[in-house]
Amino acid sequence: MTTAMGQRVEGGATAGLDPDQLEAVLAPRGPVCVLAGAGTGKTRTITRRIAHLVESGQVNPEQVLAVTFTSRAAAEMRERLASLGVSGPGNSVAAQTFHAAAMRQLRYFWPMTFGDLRWDLLEHKFRMVARVAREVGIDVSDRDLLRDLSSEIEWAKSSAIGPDQYADAAQRAHRDVPTDPRTVMQVFAAYEAAKVAPNGDRLLDFEDLLIYTTMILQSDPSIGEEFRSRYRSFVVDEYQDVTPIQQNLLDAWLGGRDDLTVVGDANQTIYSFTGATPSYLLDFTRRFPDATLVRLQRDYRSTPQVVNLANEAIGKARGRIAGTRLQLVGQRDAGPEPVFAGYDDEISEVVGVVAEIRKRIRAGVPASEIAVLYRVNAQSEAYEEALAEAGIDYQVRGAQSFFERPEIVAAMRRLTSLAGGPPPPMQPVDAVRHALHQVGLTESEPKGANARARWQQLLRLVEIVETIASEAPELDFAGVVGKLDERSRMRHAPIGGGVTLSSMHAAKGLEWDAVFLTGLHEGSMPLGRASKTVDEVEEERRLFYVGITRAREHLHLSWSLSRGEGRGTKRRRSRFLDALVPAPSAGLDLEPLPERTEPDPDVLKALTVWRKEFAESHEIMESNVMSKTMVRTIATAVPTTLEDLAKVRGFGRARTDEIGAAVIAVVDSALPGKTAGRK
Secondary structure, three states: OOOOOOOOOOOOOOOOOOHHHHHHHHOOOOOEEEEEOOOOOHHHHHHHHHHHHHHOOOOOHHHEEEEEOOHHHHHHHHHHHHHOOOOOOOOOOEEEEHHHHHHHHHHHHHHHHHOOOOEEEOOOOHHHHHHHHHHOOOOOOOHHHHHHHHHHHHHHHHOOOOHHHHHHHHHHOOOOOOOOHHHHHHHHHHHHHHOEOOOOOEEEOHHHHHHHHHHHHHHOHHHHHHHHHHOOEEEEOOHHHOOHHHHHHHHHHHOOOOOEEEEEOHHHOOOHHHOOOOHHHHOHHHHOOOOEEEEEOEEOOOOHHHHHHHHHHHOOOOOHHHHHOOOOEEOOOOOOOOEEEEEOOHHHHHHHHHHHHHHHHHOOOOHHHEEEEEOOHHHHHHHHHHHHHOOOOEEEEOOOOHHHOHHHHHHHHHHHHHHOOOOOOOOHHHHHHHHHHHHOOOOOOOOOHHHHHHHHHHHHHHHHHHHHHHHOOOOOHHHHHHHHHHHHHOOOOOOOOOEEEEEOOOOOOOOEEEEEEOOOEOEEOOEHHHOOOHHHHHHHHHHHHHHHOOEEEEEEEEEEOOOOOOOOOOOOEOHHHOOOOOOHHHOOOOOOOOOOOOOOHHHHHHHHHHHHHHHHHHOOOHHHOOOHHHHHHHHHHOOOOHHHHHHOOOOHHHHHHHHHHHHHHHHHHHOOOOOOOOO
């Protein structure tokens, strides 16, 4: 469906479009709202619409302003417009981000309003926030608090909320306020004042670019008229992610006119925490009663199996957005059914996922067309290690690899320093926990997004230490830290062509042949702190939907019932999987085989010895072969065929293909003559 980059489309802007896309492209000038589901060709449609308006003489290309949210999306739009012949030297549609467009306009119009006063861009808030925080008596050594204060100021400004309005607005929005709201208000007010010099010169942050441009266009009719004589037709991509100040700027651009095309999907609203709101998309036809409304529901990205699962998942949505639901219709040939896999613990889940990745690679799927998606970045570490152990290259999207993250670098530096001194008077794991208190590992989860992210990373580091200590109980503190350092140095350097590891948020707008949605248990999906209100749970559901719709062909959904070996099955799979997971009669059996209730001692011993020998021969950790819990489960079920082994809860087909024959051989050798008649 896509046009080769740089090639002009034969047959003009309407060539090769489906009926719905064609309706959107041919809609008359005026208000047009395109509800475009995942994989339905929204960028193709809006660029063809622009090209049609130009080709038909309805608008000059220089009079069109198309805006989106990321530089990558704007560049893609420009490339597609160039291939259509409507973006180039002397014949160019402006395709920019909101901020890039505002900056360009502000540089031109500023002198007309402010005369000789100057402004400079404040690219980062952190230093300014730190300065004013110190002045109001805040401990500026807490860098996480400073980052969270910066984030709160950014959210408030994006939401068109001033310092005096912050506390009430934060309460209504259920903000995770990092400190007392009055303190945030005080810092916010001081920050705004500090940006204005005594002579009137100003520092403007990125939100100010939009705010000041809006103010100038609205306050001076002659400036507004000059702008509107330049731009007459507007297109907004990803309209469900517009913030109040972006909408205010769009209104100033329009100046009461209605030559506006918006494209969005309320089901992909996942950035409410930044101030984005789908209300403008949902209310578009109320604001413009004569608007043309087009729904794009033909999905060209994913197989019908993936599309059907996505529809089922979002079909459970509640609230106002649910009323705008798009029912996607898959256009590709049939593919494999999505795979659901439950595991006893996180280690088993990681091992099972990596085994399935190896299977996909052997089947011909390029590693670069495989993605592992998770809810929070701290979950990447286990997959980084397992992929490195398996010799599979990977890249971490939207974040540094685990041992390169600043909080982990600081933690390793501290642990290494302490390991060179006298041994601490406590067990190694307790000593590590105590040492990490100095770099942010508190007893309970802290407030504030940045502080919490640091805490999650440090907690993951402790879990790694617990694994090391359990596998080598003879090690002292220095030995455990040495193993930890060795583990950090084992990692492959991330490269561009490997398996992608990404949070679900960072994966939006991307797609792969094979996608693994991991950690789908309560507390992770939905995130525990995001379960206070229906709106928060529904945003998590939409994030789950976004994750599903990243897959073109292969989709693997997994969860685990505990954090680690021997910790018990204290979790349940995500509520979003209810009614999605096939019943056991459909071929998915997540329960142990029923023949025994306790492990056979001979099989348990044989499997334990085999696991150790297999790990040593392959130079991997025993837990990466299978967990202790899995060893006991198999010794309890005593499977004697590959089919029975694949049914053991948490083992699955992928590992059966990898090591199933060896496991069955061990079971048979441990029980000579006892398993006759079971095959």
